[in-house]
Amino acid sequence: MRISIIGMGLIGGSMAIDLKKRKFASHLIGVDQNVLHAETALKIGLVDEICTLPEAVRKSELIILAIPANATIQLLPELLDLVDHQVVTDVCSIKKHLCESVKNHPKRERFVAAHPMAGTENSGPWAALPGLFDGKAAIITDAHDSAPDALELVERMYEALYMKLVFMASDQHDIHAAYVSHISHISSFALAITVLEKEKNEKNIFNLASGGFDSTVxxxxxxAEMWSPIFAQNADNVMTxxxxxxxxxxxxxxxxLKNDMNKMTEMIIQANRIKKVLSTSNEKLK
Amino acid sequence: MRISIIGMGLIGGSMAIDLKKRKFASHLIGVDQNVLHAETALKIGLVDEICTLPEAVRKSELIILAIPANATIQLLPELLDLVDHQVVTDVCSIKKHLCESVKNHPKRERFVAAHPMAGTENSGPWAALPGLFDGKAAIITDAHDSAPDALELVERMYEALYMKLVFMASDQHDIHAAYVSHISHISSFALAITVLEKEKNEKNIFNLASGGFDSTVxxxxxxAEMWSPIFAQNADNVMTxxxxxxxxxxxxxxxxLKNDMNKMTEMIIQANRIKKVLSTSNEKLK
Incomplete structure (x- = not known):
């Protein structure tokens, strides 16, 4: 199958690697406004050719939008305007506003709203990794608004990426994403800033940073290119x-303040339950 | 050298493995009130024998206290009462109250206050790992209060564990530990509780948990046995x-609230500086 990927970043690039390796894609076309990213993607073999967007749409059966949330919302209607029989899917971490923005588009049913829940803290085509999606969850939202053939094609694609499919409404997705992904990022950004501010006056503070600190930051x-638009578009849920x-x-x-060690112990034991929950959910996804 | 380790947990057990393997210890004695931990440590070969505390002190040249902060504060004076020529050191994550508690002890100079900054989220003798300390920082505090021979012995021990030695005053240690370790733990405990509370009503929320969430929690x-006493004893710094x-x-x-994406972007870029700082500090420690 001929597939175009718009956005040669971590997600687009990693999808390219496994879709090609696992023979789901016969020919991969890359599109990126960033000339360096486009050229790099071609040079390191992520894609077979680089095209303009209209040309890529014409040449493909499946088009994957793998760009930040704000760019996805902006580009999706224009992209659907160009589409005839092709299937369009996206990968972004907010779904409600995106689905609303194309609700009445005449080609809405060619679009499958999706969110593969995988990633790393790195970005750009250089960050692309094989196996990034293996065993993780891919969420498809508002599946009833997509044509059955379009839905089936995207499902097959995520199966080729060894992902576990989960279906839900786009507003529910955004609430859940706020809890299991967006807040983690804010927690980590705020922690980094807190410690960096201290470090202005205490040059050697990071000599002490241990593995625990590395993990939380x-x-x-x-x-910022990826995360500012996510926080802006999912602000209500993230603020809650x-x-x-x-x-x-x-x-x-x-x-x-009260030196209440019993209360601290109680809270830590409550937090420790995360062990059971995480190992259960990892089991379920196998 | 004959070494006793009080506390057959993650830290004590991991020290035992490498001190034996790297021939710093010729004979290792384990002490633990918890009979299961003591028996397990012997059975899985972390130590050569299990003794009572007074017997262990009599038989050793170096005694390592590897128990939680509250137990360390409680036991250290009693332990120093038993000591003659031997060296005592600890591993706990708070230093100011501990050093104050033995400030006037007649055997104070046989004690070297230390904090090897390494660990995992697991506990007990089963959690012990070879190489846990390699390349990490070990902080020695108030070194001038220890006898030169005692200090030199503990320095050699941390060199055998391939740790980089850092020296500072105990109150400075506690401030720095609050920033690079203690706050990370509170951040993570609170995040786990937040998501677990939500999960009470949303059974499948963890189907969506991705690698990012795993890392922050x-x-x-x-x-709790380890962390409640740390928060209690370093409460002032941790609250700041x-x-x-x-x-x-x-x-x-x-x-x-203001939908101010510029501000969000600015904060995220500020947080991103953690990349540079962490890689620099890792370099320094090599």
Whole structure:
């Protein structure tokens, strides 16, 4: 199958590697406004050719939009205007506004709204990795608004990426994504800033950084280009979770103020339940 | 050298493995109130024998206290009472109260206050790992309060563990530890609780958890037995950092409330600087 990928970044590039290797794609076309990204993607063999958007649409059966959320919302209607029989899918981390923005588009049913829940903190074609999606969840939202053949094609694509399909409404997706992904990023960005501010006056503070710190600030390396639009478009849900998160932090502070070790212990034991839940969910996804 | 390790947990067990393997220890004695931990440590070969505390002190040249912070504060004076020529060191994550608690002990100079900055979220003798400390920082605090021979012995021990030695005052250690370790744990515990509370009503939320979430909640698996005493004993510093952290989270919320993507982008770019700092500090430690 001839597939175009718009956006030669971490996600688009990683999809390219496995779709080609697993023979789901026979010919891969890359599109990227960023000339360096486009040229690099071709040079390191992620795609077979680089085209303009209209040419890519004409030449493909499946078009994958793998660009930031704001660019996806902007480009999707224009892209659907160009589409005839082709299938269009996206990968972005917000779904409600995106689905609303094309609700009445005459080609809506050629579009399958999707979110493969995988990634790293790195970006650009150089960050592309084989096996990035293996065993992870891919969410398809508002599946009933897509034509059955379009839906089936995207499902087959995610099966080729060894992903587990989960179906839900786009507004539900955005709530869940706020809890299991977006808040993690804010938590990590804020932690990095807190420690960097301190470090202005304490040059050697990072000599002490251990593996635990590395793990909680890993996501703080993620790009603003990707994350600002996500926070902006999912602001209501993210603010709700942020309030709940700040409440929990305040509970810890209160326990410390009162030197209440029983309360601290109780909260930590409650948090420890995450072990059971995470291993259960990993099992389910196998 | 004959070495006793009090506490057959992750840290004590991991030290045992490498000190034996690298021939720094000729004979290793384990002490643990928890009979299961003691028996397990012997059975899986972490130590050569299990003793009572007074017997262990009598038989050793070096005694390593590898128990939680509250137990360390409680046991250290009693342990120093038993000591003659031997050297005692600890591994716990708070230093100011501990050093104050033995400030006037007649055997203070046989004690070297230390904090090897390494670990995982797991605990017990089963969690012990070879190479856990390689390349990480070990902090020795208030070194001038230790006898030169005691200090030199502990320095040689950390060199055998391939750790980079850093020296500072105990109160400075506690401030730095609050920034690069303690706040990461609170951030992670609070995040886990926030998401678990939501999950009470949304059974399948964890189907969506991706690698990013796993990374930020990894530390939430850490034990209350270890962490409650650390938060209690370093409460002032941790609360200061927690306030700064909550401020940063509030800035993100304000930016979302105002739909101010420029501000979000600015904050994320500021957070991204953590990349440079972390790689620099890793370099320094090599």
């Amino acid at each position: 890993r996501l703080a390396k993620s790009s 979770v942020l309030d709940a998160y700040i409440d929990q932090l305040q509970h810890f502070k209160q326990a410390m | 990894r530390l939430a698996k850490s034990s 950092v927690l306030d700064a952290y909550i401020d940063q989270l509030q800035h993100f919320k304000q930016a979302m």
